[in-house]
Amino acid sequence: MRSMRVVCASAVAAGLLMTGSPAAAQDAQALRQEIDQLRRDFETLKQQYGDRLTALEAKLAVAQGTPPAQPGAAQPTAPVPPGAEGAGGPTGALPVYGGAVSGSKVFNPDIAVIGDFLGAVGKNDLHPDPFGPGPFPSALQMHESEASFQAVVDPYARGDFFMSFGQEGVELEEGYVTFTSLPGGLLTKVGKIRGAFGKVNAMHNHVLPWTDRPLVTNNLVGGEDGISDAAISVARLIPNPWLFLEATGQVFRGDAGPEDQPLFRAAKRSDLSYVGHLRGYHDITENSNLDFGFSYAHGHNTSGEADIVERGRFTTSLSGVDATFRWRPLQRSIYHSFVGRTEWIWSRRDQPNGLQSGSGLYVSGDYQFARRWFAGARLDRSNRADDALLVDTGGSVVLTFWPSEFSQVRGQFRRTNYADAPSANEFLFQFQFSIGAHGAHPF
Amino acid sequence: MKFLSALTIALSLVPLSARAQGKLNVITTTEDLASIAREVAGDRASIESLARGYQDPHYVEPKPSFILKLQKADVLVGVGRELELGWLPPLIQQSRNGRIQPGADGYLDASLHAEILEVPQGQITRAMGDVHPLGNPHYWLDPENGKRIAKDEAEKFAQLRPNDRAYFEQRLADFTTRLDAAQKRWLGMMAPYRGTKVVTYHRSFPNFARRFGLDIMGYVEPRPGIPPTPQHTLDLINEMKRQNVKLILVEPYFDLKTPNSIARATGGLVLVMPPSVGGVKDVTDYFKLFDYDIDLLINAIKKTTTSTGP
Numbered sequence: 075m076r077s078m079r080v081v082c083a084s085a086v087a088a089g090l091l092m093t094g095s096p097a098a099a100q101d102a103q104a105l106r107q108e109i110d111q112l113r114r115d116f117e118t119l120k121q122q123y124g125d126r127l128t129a130l131e132a133k134l135a136v137a138q139g140t141p142p143a144q145p146g147a148a149q150p151t152a153p154v155p156p157g158a159e160g161a162g163g164p165t166g167a168l169p170v171y172g173g174a175v176s177g178s179k180v181f182n183p184d185i186a187v188i189g190d191f192l193g194a195v196g197k198n199d200l201h202p203d204p205f206g207p208g209p210f211p212s213a214l215q216m217h218e219s220e221a222s223f224q225a226v227v228d229p230y231a232r233g234d235f236f237m238s239f240g241q242e243g244v245e246l247e248e249g250y251v252t253f254t255s256l257p258g259g260l261l262t263k264v265g266k267i268r269g270a271f272g273k274v275n276a277m278h279n280h281v282l283p284w285t286d287r288p289l290v291t292n293n294l295v296g297g298e299d300g301i302s303d304a305a306i307s308v309a310r311l312i313p314n315p316w317l318f319l320e321a322t323g324q325v326f327r328g329d330a331g332p333e334d335q336p337l338f339r340a341a342k343r344s345d346l347s348y349v350g351h352l353r354g355y356h357d358i359t360e361n362s363n364l365d366f367g368f369s370y371a372h373g374h375n376t377s378g379e380a381d382i383v384e385r386g387r388f389t390t391s392l393s394g395v396d397a398t399f400r401w402r403p404l405q406r407s408i409y410h411s412f413v414g415r416t417e418w419i420w421s422r423r424d425q426p427n428g429l430q431s432g433s434g435l436y437v438s439g440d441y442q443f444a445r446r447w448f449a450g451a452r453l454d455r456s457n458r459a460d461d462a463l464l465v466d467t468g469g470s471v472v473l474t475f476w477p478s479e480f481s482q483v484r485g486q487f488r489r490t491n492y493a494d495a496p497s498a499n500e501f502l503f504q505f506q507f508s509i510g511a512h513g514a515h516p517f
Numbered sequence: 518m519k520f521l522s523a524l525t526i527a528l529s530l531v532p533l534s535a536r537a538q539g540k541l542n543v544i545t546t547t548e549d550l551a552s553i554a555r556e557v558a559g560d561r562a563s564i565e566s567l568a569r570g571y572q573d574p575h576y577v578e579p580k581p582s583f584i585l586k587l588q589k590a591d592v593l594v595g596v597g598r599e600l601e602l603g604w605l606p607p608l609i610q611q612s613r614n615g616r617i618q619p620g621a622d623g624y625l626d627a628s629l630h631a632e633i634l635e636v637p638q639g640q641i642t643r644a645m646g647d648v649h650p651l652g653n654p655h656y657w658l659d660p661e662n663g664k665r666i667a668k669d670e671a672e673k674f675a676q677l678r679p680n681d682r683a684y685f686e687q688r689l690a691d692f693t694t695r696l697d698a699a700q701k702r703w704l705g706m707m708a709p710y711r712g713t714k715v716v717t718y719h720r721s722f723p724n725f726a727r728r729f730g731l732d733i734m735g736y737v738e739p740r741p742g743i744p745p746t747p748q749h750t751l752d753l754i755n756e757m758k759r760q761n762v763k764l765i766l767v768e769p770y771f772d773l774k775t776p777n778s779i780a781r782a783t784g785g786l787v788l789v790m791p792p793s794v795g796g797v798k799d800v801t802d803y804f805k806l807f808d809y810d811i812d813l814l815i816n817a818i819k820k821t822t823t824s825t826g827p
Contacts, residue, residue, distance in 0.1 A: 255618060355582065409772055478646070517579045
């Protein structure tokens, strides 16, 4: 019974096959044609989509400002924008890294960071922070990390920003626009500016020839913070046949010096402070020159604000004389040089208990005795601004080593004789290093 | 009295007439650029260089007296490629002269059409020393680049003094012809010595070496801008001995102590070879720079080959 069924099924199947074979051949052919047609359609579609995709990619690249990549093409370059060339900026053609995104990078400012690490050994009862009147009795400190951003703003101006990341937080050390080509030969800066009072006040920490600032700066001119504030500054060259002469006038908001012991403090909008500076410069020979200046500053002090009761409006006037002698033989300029500098500062501080007339000075010399080595010494003497009867004196010897242009190691032995505290003998040391754009050398 | 007032009037007219006649006031950063500018501008410009030829052009002091010069300049020509990065930007900024600000008409970067060598490839860091990311800026030591600088300067001067265009172009053509002839002569002189191996202090001579067939085998500086170290000096001496290198080229502004000790150890010769016009007293223009350097080299090569030769 079972075999019978199998035979029947086979017969049916064979019959089906027998009757289906000519029709199936036709069908297969049609099917193949259809498949071929489909394949062709698919290829066309693929081609179309591919083309459209390429076109889209090209459009996208154009929209993002870069040409579409071509096989075998060289590294794309971008021209330096007009105005960005030269003054610290790039020159020539700039490589474009990473394609589309970086077209805008050419406008980025020159960025550099300078790290300033300071350390102190020794005892100082009066100033536990060896580098200023601050409250930190720290032996080691990452004193400051200064980030600079500098670029040309437009054909008429350039912008400079210096952020100082200190132990107490972030501060804008300087940030200003300089109008480089105003009529009348005026060089105008607007922003937060270190005042042009003498030499040391205008210096950033990393260009100081010492690890610290002189006594007279700390006692009379507001220390490291100094006269530095929102300001408008105008400088003009005074034409004459003999020497370089530049007069600078600056108007400040009226706040200067550290928070707890300010030099100037504005209680009203009209409490502006003023700085005037006259700078002369003369080449004695091609190897030596003399740089000298007269400075004046005036602003309101806080002596009348004792115990929240305002007992009057009091002002402080500072006058100063500075002189710098430089010797650097041109042909051996990278090996030997000498810089001698001095500043004399007189302070007239009006207080409720009467006028305090003090003065102070430093004299310092630095000799470069090898390509990377400098030795220096400094003598200090200064009255206190608020008590002219007190006189602090001091002296330092300094040794500096430059592993390269971009780093510096410095040691300084400092003795300070305080009027109202035990003398302090300290050894101060510094590691300084800079990364990023190559800044201009200080002069 | 009459004479005095006449003199006063005459004197007061001098600067005015100078300007009216259009005598260009050109300041260049180096003496090479000044020398080429003199060739092109003739008597139609007063030309002065800020740096001296015997000075390291990387480390020029930005003296305020330079500000006075830049203040009056109609054109400032710089070497570019970041050579003057450490000193020129603050001078330009304080010059109060809109004409020479970067991007303005009076500012010319002389490197724009020059052939620049040693443009670093790939990632660069300061661990390589004071590398110039835009290539070696000592490119003027190839007469072919001298011609390119001259062409750029002539074009700039003509742009600012269109009336004198023909004059500048004629002088440019004349300079190019003379320089071509001189180059042919120099190449002929150097031809027997092609492939001579030398050591240089700083990387100041790649363009010169390529043009005149010197093979720079090493540098006294371990890395650009880094002073010689004992280990590097020792390695250099060994390598010089191995390859029989006898010549040490030193720019006039570098200390001769290390080069001299290398020369003693290798039986070599130290040549103080000026890379710039004014580098030594006799080199007063661009032609004399090559005359001097090539004479110096050939004499030294002869001397070292006769003393150590077979």
